[in-house]
Amino acid sequence: MLFRLFTLAALALPLPAIAQSLTPAESAQIDTLVAGSLRDTGVPSASIAIVRGGQIVFAKAYGKPSETIARADPALPYQIASISKQFTAAAILLLEDEGRLSLDDTVAKYVPGVTNGDRITIRQLLSHTSGLQDYWPQDYSFAAMATPVTPQQIVDRWGKKPLDFEPGTQWQYSNTGYVVAGLIVEKVANQPLLDFLQQRIFKPLDIRALDQDKAIGKGFPQGYGRFALGPVRPETPSAPGWLYAAGELSMSARDLAKWDVARLTRTTLPADDWAAQETPIRLVDGSTNGYGLGVSTGTTNGRRYVEHSGEAVGFLSENIVYPDDQAAIVVLTNSWFSDAVGRISSGIAKIVLPPPAANGEDAAALPRARAVYDQLRTGTLDRSRLTEDANFYFKPVALADYKSSLGALGEPTGFAQTGRARLRGGFVNRTYRITYPDRTLSLSTYAEPGASGRYEQFLVAPSQ
Known part of the structure; x- marks a missing residue:
């Protein structure tokens, strides 16, 4: 689940929201862009959703989802991997709203045995500043991933190693930190993380979200890989348990776009929770790279964005929201060997976002x-x-x-x-x-x- 911030072609200063649907010309350009990207890279399929003017105006799938599903279908749930982190962070924020925990609580209060857990806060888990070593930095599935694992086993193997740095002093992407955060949600809420998310977020938004470990096999998109420039081959999924709170979800592009609309309209979560998630965390020296609580934030050519990408075995995904434009772009693919996600998302941005505001x-x-x-x-x-x-x-x-x-x-x-x-x-x-x-x-x-x-x-x- 490598964190990839795609620097999209956000081409201008923020302008008022566009309320209209895509024009036939824009839709045709997107079709040409996606078809060309899949053809050039060998990526089997892509599922796209676009929000403009605070509404979902486009949802379409392209290519071959799997060896048993020959026809693209925008309703199919793709593995969104690390994009799931913002949902784990949202669960923590909802529990804080109820006074059941605090972002400044230490890890040791909820999960015993984590190295220096008495000095790591929940906020540091969610912002990747805890110092906990990442259990999956590779862009391939390592040997242990062929065997099922529990969250506690991940914590026992990686969460009890010496810290990579003193909490709060550096930023380093850590899936391990999110596994610990998921365990905290389950302990405080007294229910499985996915059940909590279904109840508090997915059902209210009419989102069909699945555990990616169960969104495998006939009827679901197949992940694909490639060795160098060799043939495109189906990937063997990781065994159950390896994604968990760091990236456990599968959903369609349209359903993920519903969450983006909620972010833009400040619904489902209290407005201060959305703001907290999007506020960059600062290290002890005052510096920041723009990462908040489960999302990355920044500005490109004057246009603000809230973004996260995802990588699972055989899948890459991108979700980027432009708050000032009331727009969002979702790109889900079933491969992890090319730049198709970035190429498609940046290309769509050029097509659908407002033109530059000139001086x-x-x-x-x-x-x-x-x-x-x-x-x-x-x-x-x-x-x-x-x-x-x-x-x-x-x-x-x-x-x-x-x-x-x-x-x-x-x-x-x-x-x-x-x-x-x-x-x-x-x-x-x-x-x-x-x-x-x-x-x-x-x-x-x-x-x-x-x-x-x-x-x-x-x-x-x-x-x-």
């Missing part, structure tokens, strides 16, 4: 760039808008190719800046995304500074 200079540059683009696609280029070098680049053959290839596409459906302007070589570099119903193009420009600066570069290329 004054960017806002003025946009229509100038669009005007030159329209000139190129119609063969009416005003060369006074170009520098000497750019005029050299646009020889007759270049102009002819631009006109014939771009003119055939017709009028663009979208023309938006991506990312922020930056200085390079004395010029202002801006990039744009140009969309058509069946394809997307990228435009890279370098222009002289100022409102009437000439273009040193104006290059159009295909984009995902």
Whole structure:
């Protein structure tokens, strides 16, 4: 269950929520993106869900879920692995709301025998700052995983080793810490962790969540692996017990998106619980990497996100929420050998998230760039808008190719800046995304500074 923070193409400053469903063009782009990603990587299948405007607007599956299920089905539950951690953390927060425990209680109060348990707090378990050694850092199933295990056996083998560091002084991903947290939930709630989650979270949200150990075999997605560039092969699942509170859940992409909607609307859990989960934990030296309680938080190009990925035997998953945009993206796949999850999630972000909020200079540059683009696609280029070098680049053959290839596409459906302007070589570099119903193009420009600066570069290329 390797923690992977995919740096998605979150392309702009936050804008008001979009309330509409996906357009046919957007849906077609997503179909092309996912199909291409599966084809290029060899990943057998993917299940996708998208939230926009605080509502689930898209849920679709692609490819082959297993050797016995040939047809994709968005209702199938995929193993979400470490994305489950935010549910374990939510259980702890709900118990704290009831006064049955405190995040600042020590582990020793509930689970005896853990190394330095009298100095490790529940908060440190949930934020990966406890110092407990991770029992599964590998991206493969090691020998012991062929044998069933209990949470206590995991604690006995890994939770009683010397700490890797003094609690609160470092951040290190630890599945072991979440196993201990799960045991605390069960002791305090006096019921199995999954039963508690079903009662308090899944049933209220109409989520079908399964123990991943039982979501195996005929009727469920099969996990797949690959040795280097060899053939794609079905993986043998781990024996029961190895995921537990660190990653025990299977559910569909749509059902996980229901949880994302609850996060966006601050329902099901009290609002202060959501806030607590999303507040980055600081080490004793005051530093933080953005991880809160079961989720990672941060900002990319001005857009806030709340995120977690997951890895189980033969499965990779990604769940990322954009609070200011009232949007979320869920990508579940049945392989653990490629970057398909990141490629798909970042590609979807480019398609469905709001366009950039431009500053004054960017806002003025946009229509100038669009005007030159329209000139190129119609063969009416005003060369006074170009520098000497750019005029050299646009020889007759270049102009002819631009006109014939771009003119055939017709009028663009979208023309938006991506990312922020930056200085390079004395010029202002801006990039744009140009969309058509069946394809997307990228435009890279370098222009002289100022409102009437000439273009040193104006290059159009295909984009995902």
